[in-house]
Amino acid sequence: MGIQLTTELCQAFNIRYPIFLAGMAGIPGVKLAAAVSNAGGLGTLGAAYMTPEAIRKAVHEMRELTQAPFGVNLFSTRLTDDNTRVDEAQRELNKIRDQLGIAQALEGGVSTPNHFAEQFAVLLEERVPVISTAFGLLPESCLQQAKAAGIRIVTMVTTVKEAMLAEQAGCDAIVAQGSEAGGHRGTFDISEHPMGANIGAMALIPQIVDRVRIPVVAAGGIMDGRGLVAALALGAQGVQMGTRFLTALESGAHEAYKDALLNSTEESTVITKAFSGRPARGIVNAFIEHWHDSGVEPLPFPTQNTITRDIRNAAAEQSNAAYMSLWAGQGTRMLTNRQKAEEILAEIVGQANAILG
């Protein structure tokens, strides 16, 4: 039969190439997502941390920049703050605030706003082409509304069990996230897997493909045409790439973050809960080391994320990568610098075609 680059996924999502941009929350990404969509992939806005108003604005901007399909990514998980140990955590973070010269945290708990219903409502009103989620399935009522509106639904999974749940719920495709992937682990229930279910893509993809009929999009450590062909050989119908596009010309990632990515190797990353309370893969830096050395258990998501935000923001303002979250996958030696997204896609497809001969 042979491996074909134009898969059913391309038809189902109306895209030229079976390449999704990962939704990367916290990184300004309209230009990058639009560029990926214009180049024939599926650009994705990482909207999880955006207000509903900001999402609407970004979707409008997307539509000015591209006629092609695109996705919007949200976190689908309960967002209840757990402030039982917040003062202990803040004491530790205040040492870092001292180093950055920013204000100490006040005593007492935090309250993370939960915008999910409004975020979703905007996506539904705007009839965005694709909604993707991490950390869990869309709530059933949302999923039905979205499907009724003709919106394609994608869920990120990290195990066979999660993949089967996503198929049963009616998702149009799943992203199977290997342990190599940068950023948050998509694992639904981290009480079961405290540091995420971390199955390497080489093992995860075929085991999922064997048990679901919807298209599987492979993620984790895929950086070029070799990774694309490998994913297709394993039975995936496409790939999702985040890290590769972080250093693209259109990427909104901080320059200090891009430098850290370009100077990293396959040995540079760890999976940590220090930034957000959920396990995520990033380049080891002073923040992670400080937190791990403290011995303080991170607060659960989203509370840890909320209490570390001022530090990450201040570090970004100071261009100090030591205290920013430097999400990265394990393939960073394959990064290229300041390539246009269009060139990256063309290079990946060209290399894949050359391998397929």
Place this chain on the structure above:
Amino acid sequence: MGIQLTTELCQAFNIRYPIFLAGMAGIPGVKLAAAVSNAGGLGTLGAAYMTPEAIRKAVHEMRELTQAPFGVNLFSTRLTDDNTRVDEAQRELNKIRDQLGIAQALEGGVSTPNHFAEQFAVLLEERVPVISTAFGLLPESCLQQAKAAGIRIVTMVTTVKEAMLAEQAGCDAIVAQGSEAGGHRGTFDISEHPMGANIGAMALIPQIVDRVRIPVVAAGGIMDGRGLVAALALGAQGVQMGTRFLTALESGAHEAYKDALLNSTEESTVITKAFSGRPARGIVNAFIEHWHDSGVEPLPFPTQNTITRDIRNAAAEQSNAAYMSLWAGQGTRMLTNRQKAEEILAEIVGQANAILG
């Protein structure tokens, strides 16, 4: 150009298919290794824990069973016992010994015999076709003797840096071990990576291929023809498979171990030092849970391995998988039961050819 199953690796190692059997120490493996070699792969004896006499006997048996090339695998690492906390560790293990109804450990340190020089001398005398090592390079003098004797040298690596060291040392090929792999992590220096360098194969293989010129053999989570084609797409010239062959008809693995493998999923394994003092991936069982819950830090390799041996042996005699080391990779849903090694190889190659069309 297209992907070819017959690679330079096949020529260099005089094998029909670019498929190595992993050297699996502690599992009786002459029949399995001979069957893999006879079927066109490279069978490997896991000889690390064998006495020099036992190795010589096994090599002679191999030569009676096959005319084809085969490899013998050793651990290349310093073997100095560290008994500073041995009584603390034995106290914990004595609780398990009670449960198994076996004798308590005597007080005082252990002394692990270091057979490496004699093991290597046998392989040199016997002119085995291939010597492969885990945990590090062959010592330089050994490497030169082996090469002078026409023996091919293979080293397992887990990072780009290790791969470059292996190439510089003059190895004929490297096995790039992804984090998915079962059994011991091949990482050279575990003071640098206490739980091993755990890079998923999807990211590790191409990054190594980009930096060495010797053939790269991909390992980790590869279970069938899909994994073989994926590895070749990533730039490897072959694959090494261990887990897939553990449930083969010729496998010497304990029946209780085989049952545990066949009942496991991609979520079943962890990387633990509990059995040997070196990080290794295996199926979570009561032994691992007991040890982790104890909070006692495992003694360094080989001391932890030596003090847990009576427990593992007793558990095997009692067919009690709860206290055996159940090394396994992350792809165990793809296992088949009691297939002949020859059928496994034919199935892998047939599937790979079908994918390549």
